[in-house]
Amino acid sequence: MPRRTKLVGTMSVRLRFAPSPTGYLHVGGARTALFNWLYARRHGGVFVLRIEDTDVARSSDEMVGGILEGLRWLGLDWDEGPEVDGPHGPYFQSARLDKYRAAAEQLLASGQAVRDEGAIRFTVPEGRTAFTDIVHGPIAFENEHIEPFVILRSDGHPTYHLSVVVDDIDMRITHVVRGDDHISNTPKQVLLYEALGAPTPAFAHVPLIMGPDKKRLSKRHGATSVTEYAKLGYLPDAMVNFLALLGWSPGKGDQEIFSRDELIAAFTLDGISGGNAVFNTEKLDWFNHHYLQQLTDDALRSAIEPLLGAGTPKDPAWWAGVLGLLRPRAKRLTEYVDQLQPFLRGPAEYDAAAVAKHLSAPGVVEHLTALRGVYEATGPFDEATLEAALRALAETRGVKAGTLIHATRIAMTGRMVSPGLFEMLVLLGRPVVVERMDGLIEFLGRG
RNA sequence: GUCCCCGUCGUCCAGAGGCCCAGGACGCGGCCCUUUCAAGGCUGAAACACGGGUUCGAAUCCCGUCGGGGACGCCA
Numbered sequence: 001m002p003r004r005t006k007l008v009g010t011m012s013v014r015l016r017f018a019p020s021p022t023g024y025l026h027v028g029g030a031r032t033a034l035f036n037w038l039y040a041r042r043h044g045g046v047f048v049l050r051i052e053d054t055d056v057a058r059s060s061d062e063m064v065g066g067i068l069e070g071l072r073w074l075g076l077d078w079d080e081g082p083e084v085d086g087p088h089g090p091y092f093q094s095a096r097l098d099k100y101r102a103a104a105e106q107l108l109a110s111g112q113a114v115r116d117e118g119a120i121r122f123t124v125p126e127g128r129t130a131f132t133d134i135v136h137g138p139i140a141f142e143n144e145h146i147e148p149f150v151i152l153r154s155d156g157h158p159t160y161h162l163s164v165v166v167d168d169i170d171m172r173i174t175h176v177v178r179g180d181d182h183i184s185n186t187p188k189q190v191l192l193y194e195a196l197g198a199p200t201p202a203f204a205h206v207p208l209i210m211g212p213d214k215k216r217l218s219k220r221h222g223a224t225s226v227t228e229y230a231k232l233g234y235l236p237d238a239m240v241n242f243l244a245l246l247g248w249s250p251g252k253g254d255q256e257i258f259s260r261d262e263l264i265a266a267f268t269l270d271g272i273s274g275g276n277a278v279f280n281t282e283k284l285d286w287f288n289h290h291y292l293q294q295l296t297d298d299a300l301r302s303a304i305e306p307l308l309g310a311g312t313p314k315d316p317a318w319w320a321g322v323l324g325l326l327r328p329r330a331k332r333l334t335e336y337v338d339q340l341q342p343f344l345r346g347p348a349e350y351d352a353a354a355v356a357k358h359l360s361a362p363g364v365v366e367h368l369t370a371l372r373g374v375y376e377a378t379g380p381f382d383e384a385t386l387e388a389a390l391r392a393l394a395e396t397r398g399v400k401a402g403t404l405i406h407a408t409r410i411a412m413t414g415r416m417v418s419p420g421l422f423e424m425l426v427l428l429g430r431p432v433v434v435e436r437m438d439g440l441i442e443f444l445g446r447g
Numbered sequence: 448g449u450c451c452c453c454g455u456c457g458u459c460c461a462g463a464g465g466c467c468c469a470g471g472a473c474g475c476g477g478c479c480c481u482u483u484c485a486a487g488g489c490u491g492a493a494a495c496a497c498g499g500g501u502u503c504g505a506a507u508c509c510c511g512u513c514g515g516g517g518a519c520g521c522c523a
Contacts, residue, residue, distance in 0.1 A: 016490070018523090019523090020521080020523045022523075047518090050523060054522095054523080055522060055523065057522095058522070058523085071500090116521090117521085118521085119521050120521095121521090121523095125473085129489090133452095135452095136451095136452065137449075138452090139452080140451095141451075142450085145449070145450050145451090145519085146450090146519090147519075149520090149521095150520080151521095152521085153521040154521060155521075158522045159520085159521065159522080159523085161496070161523095164523090179515065180452065180453090180516080181517055181518070182516070182517095182523095183451060183452060183483095183517075183518075183519085184450070184451055184518035185518075185519095185520070185523095187451095201452070206519095207452085207516085208516070208517075209451075210515095210516080212457095212458085214515065214516080215516090216516080217519085241519045242459095245459070245460070245472090246459065246460095247459080247460090247466055248460090249459090249461065250459050251460095251461070251462095252461085253461090253470075253471090253491080254461085254470080254471045255471095256460095256471080256472055265497090273453095273459090273460075274452075275452090275453045275454065275455095275515090275516090276452095276453070276458095276515080276516060276517090277458090277460090278458055278459075279457065279458095279459095280458050280459060280473065280474085282457065282473060283458075283472075283474080284473095285471040285473090286472085286473055286474090287473095289486090293486095327486085328485060328486035328487080329484070329485045329486070330485090331485095352470080356517065358483095360486085379521055387482095390482095397509090399483095401482070402483090403482095404482090404484055405482040405483080407485070408482090409482075409483065415483095416484085417483050417484040418483070418484075419483095419484080419485085420481095420482080420483090421482060421483080445480085
């Protein structure tokens with residue numbers, strides 16, 4: 001990915017996405033990462049990726065890999081972090097333990113923390129703690145509601161509050177953009193910044209993503225990780241566009257489709273809305289359909305081919321024809337795989353409902369046999385000729401054209417639905433069409 | 448239980464006192480196209496949670512109620 005040029009005259013902002021590798025990259029995390037990334041790119045700043053793996057028992061290298069994979073799939077590149085490193089590393093908290101211990105010792109020495117059964121606990125001062133949230137406005141907590149909290153566990157590992165603050169200070173983070181669920185953690189952290197003598201960053205707490213039942217999005221709602229969406233046949237551009245508009249709006253205009261560059265140009269933190277947002281798969285599908293349409297034949301083909309399995313090498317003209325028919329019909333990459341089947345091989349079986357509905361009338365076999373003859377002999381083998389011939393045959397045999405059309409569709413695909421029949425016949429070619437007519441006639445004869 | 452956040456069509460958003468008998472998108476209904484399914488075109492239904500204020504005037508400001516969500520760990 002090309003590096004973007006820094007905006008001249010813009011104060012350098014530094015943002016970070018700091019996932020805990022205790023799970024896959026879920027869509028909520030993905031959106032948080034996206035907002036951080038967009039803001040950093042918008043202002044020519046730096047996007048840091050930091051892995052919060054201080055909970056050794058629950059963290060794993062595998063999960064780290066999954067998170068990086070998810071971010072890469074979305075196209076969210078980080079300027080500092082795992083694999084690229086940077087001037088404020090290391091970027092794994094497990095490799096920064098000495099920094100947290102030093103900070104804890106400092107607070108102990110200054111009387112702002114006390115030992116408690118081997119752990120170190122922060123002493124919450126009296127008063128109230130307030131901060132201004134870019135999304136929510138002024139927020140204040142009475143300190144009496146904040147319990148003295150552990151900052152360093154008895155095993156020497158820091159707790160979340162200490163490690164984030166120490167790292168955000170050390171990494172010069174200017175804007176903390178994270179989930180809403182951290183609002184009530186924020187006063188603790190503000191207190192820590194003050195105790196450590198560091199300025200607080202700007203905070204922007206983005207509302208959570210909910211399932212259709214308004215409950216926090218979880219496994220039982222279906223796919224929740226970006227990797228799963230990749231497998232389901234969604235395009236990264238569609239996911240990015242969808243996620244960007246889930247809880248954020250440019251405020252002006254009716255535009256829904258945004259390229260990455262347009263998102264970067266339009267993104268603002270105060271455009272984030274304050275309420276939770278329901279993850280609406282149907283809208284995601286709509287975006288996906290749109291971006292699928294934008295793909296060139298080549299791009300679409302190389303996205304589909306890996307899903308098709310072993311060798312189906314066909315020439316570009318064949319792909320162009322097939323994709324042309326399938327494009328308006330597919331919302332996900334995976335749907336192409338299914339809808340492509342009739343173009344790759346004859347029907348393995350005939351859908352029972354289709355047979356019952358369209359092939360049960362008396363005389364079908366005779367009609368089909370006559371039609372087979374038409375397909376074999378009529379030339380040239382193009383849409384207009386074939387359609388005219390079929391309609392003429394229907395006329396002479398006293399049946400509706402639809403009867404012959406439906407029957408042919410079943411012969412070609414085994415199914416009740418398909419792309420336009422005559423376009424499909426031309427792509428299949430005369431020999432295949434005749435062969436599949438024979439197949440159905442034989443099947444009906446047996447039945 | 449305590450504290451915090453939020454409350455506009457089913458869903459996502461627009462709306463920062465008069466431009467709003469509330470606008471866009473997804474979804475849904477109808478019509479057109481049509482050989483099926485889509486796509487596409489046209490069109491329709493659909494919301495300011497409730498109650499008090501403030502104001503000449505409130506979806507927009509204030510208070511309360513109700514509702515939803517989140518946090519209260521030696522998890523992050």
